[in-house]
Amino acid sequence: MAEKPQPVQVLYCGVCGLPAEYCEFGPDFEKCKPWLIQNAPDLYPDLLKGAGAGDADKVSDQLQSTSISSDAGSSKPKEEVKRLPGGKIKKKEKQEVIIEKVTRNKRKCITTVKGLDLFGIKLNDASKKLGKKFATGASVVKGPTEKEQIDVQGDIAYDIVEFITDTWPDVPESAIFFIEDGKKVSAS
Amino acid sequence: MFKKFSSEEVSAQNQVKASVQRKIRQSIAEEYPGLEPVLEDLLPKKSPLIVAKCPNHLNLVLVNNVPLFFNIRDGPYMPTLRLLHQYPNIMKKLQVDRGAIKFVLAGANIMCPGLTSPGGALDDEVEAETPVAIMAEGKQHALAIGFTKMSAKDIRTINKGIGVDNMHYLNDGLWKMERLE
Numbered sequence: 591m592a593e594k595p596q597p598v599q600v601l602y603c604g605v606c607g608l609p610a611e612y613c614e615f616g617p618d619f620e621k622c623k624p625w626l627i628q629n630a631p632d633l634y635p636d637l638l639k640g641a642g643a644g645d646a647d648k649v650s651d652q653l654q655s656t657s658i659s660s661d662a663g664s665s666k667p668k669e670e671v672k673r674l675p676g677g678k679i680k681k682k683e684k685q686e687v688i689i690e691k692v693t694r695n696k697r698k699c700i701t702t703v704k705g706l707d708l709f710g711i712k713l714n715d716a717s718k719k720l721g722k723k724f725a726t727g728a729s730v731v732k733g734p735t736e737k738e739q740i741d742v743q744g745d746i747a748y749d750i751v752e753f754i755t756d757t758w759p760d761v762p763e764s765a766i767f768f769i770e771d772g773k774k775v776s777a778s
Numbered sequence: 779m780f781k782k783f784s785s786e787e788v789s790a791q792n793q794v795k796a797s798v799q800r801k802i803r804q805s806i807a808e809e810y811p812g813l814e815p816v817l818e819d820l821l822p823k824k825s826p827l828i829v830a831k832c833p834n835h836l837n838l839v840l841v842n843n844v845p846l847f848f849n850i851r852d853g854p855y856m857p858t859l860r861l862l863h864q865y866p867n868i869m870k871k872l873q874v875d876r877g878a879i880k881f882v883l884a885g886a887n888i889m890c891p892g893l894t895s896p897g898g899a900l901d902d903e904v905e906a907e908t909p910v911a912i913m914a915e916g917k918q919h920a921l922a923i924g925f926t927k928m929s930a931k932d933i934r935t936i937n938k939g940i941g942v943d944n945m946h947y948l949n950d951g952l953w954k955m956e957r958l959e
């Protein structure tokens with residue numbers, strides 16, 4: 591504690607003045623690009639790839655799809671997600687419900703449920719039912735790929751399968767999967 | 779708060795009395811114990827401390843014309859982003875997901891879901907009414923200084939509405955004011 595911390599040197603963009611990593615969100619990413627290629631090639635590797643002068647949206651979309659979320663990072667199912675020009679996601683995934691326990695800190699965890707919507711189930715409605723059944727908080731949240739999922743407070747992973755198949759007979763047990771230690775395990 | 783801020787908003791700049799200077803220094807030292815070893819470099823006892831009064835009860839603390847801290851009324855002092863970037867560990871951190879970045883940089887307050895989604899992160903020790911650094915998914919440096927409206931635990935469970943007020947963000951008026959002459 592007594593040691594003197596050295597000030598961190600932040601690389602600020604020579605064009606817009608923001609930390610270089612935020613140029614993509616800055617007032618004019620296009621203008622920053624030549625400076626970034628010169629001074630911060632590691633931050634925006636896509637700029638170096640040939641079409642560097644292309645449009646900013648394209649580049650930021652690429653960045654988006656390569657950015658890894660810190661929390662559930664390792665365990666996301668690899669699905670083919672194609673981005674349409676409007677930023678919408680083209681769904682190509684199978685009808686599956688994916689259940690994952692995410693530890694938020696040492697003792698607390700939430701159980702995330704993804705994919706109920708693919709069976710035509712309203713997520714708001716499902717979230718209410720889950721919250722009621724397990725007497726806990728449940729909410730619909732946007733997942734990392736902009737897909738909605740339900741977060742349920744607490745570890746309910748093992749009772750939830752029966753509840754889902756009882757409540758929504760359209761969802762077969764064979765379509766429900768757990769993510770355990772980064773592996774996808776069938777619930778049936 | 780600093781969305782349309784410029785030097786024209788500063789109504790008075792005064793060198794404060796030694797006793798006031800001591801008090802400001804002490805509050806900052808208490809709020810940011812991590813700064814203690816460099817406090818003498820940042821706010822030298824011998825250099826004059828300037829407090830600039832701005833509208834909405836906002837005060838800026840300057841040394842050698844550089845804004846270092848700000849506060850509202852008698853509220854806690856918060857570092858400017860340029861200062862925080864140099865000493866990133868002096869504040870507790872909350873992280874927004876990538877989707878929230880552009881809203882934060884437009885000055886929007888921080889909504890709970892942007893902090894509770896998988897790209898976000900919460901430090902459970904953060905209480906309500908606390909200055910925090912706002913970090914972003916995939917980014918190394920802070921993009922805003924926030925003041926929590928609810929505790930991190932409430933942000934997680936309520937998960938609705940504004941969780942953190944956006945006090946100061948990259949490219950706002952205070953960010954652009956590197957020096958105040």
Ligand SMILES: [Zn+2]
Nearest residue numbers: 603606613622
């Ligand atoms: Zn830039």
